[in-house]
Amino acid sequence: MTTKKSAEPSPESVARFERKRLAAEEGARALADVEKQGIEVRKNMARLREAREAKEADEALRPPAPALKKRSGKRAR
Numbered sequence: 894m895t896t897k898k899s900a901e902p903s904p905e906s907v908a909r910f911e912r913k914r915l916a917a918e919e920g921a922r923a924l925a926d927v928e929k930q931g932i933e934v935r936k937n938m939a940r941l942r943e944a945r946e947a948k949e950a951d952e953a954l955r956p957p958a959p960a961l962k963k964r965s966g967k968r969a970r
Contacts, residue, residue: 902910
């Protein structure tokens, strides 16, 4: 005995299709958010790297600071 498929989908199959569709949309949104955050992180890292390199270059051009003298081991009371 064979069963014929009805022309109209069952409520369960419609609900299953909707869940799959919503999950696919949410997954696509999540991937887009992760990609956007990755871009923002890389931009921030580049900005910080440039600032660090500029600071290091500025410090390399300055003469070294004079060394501080050490105190003797004993203090006056």
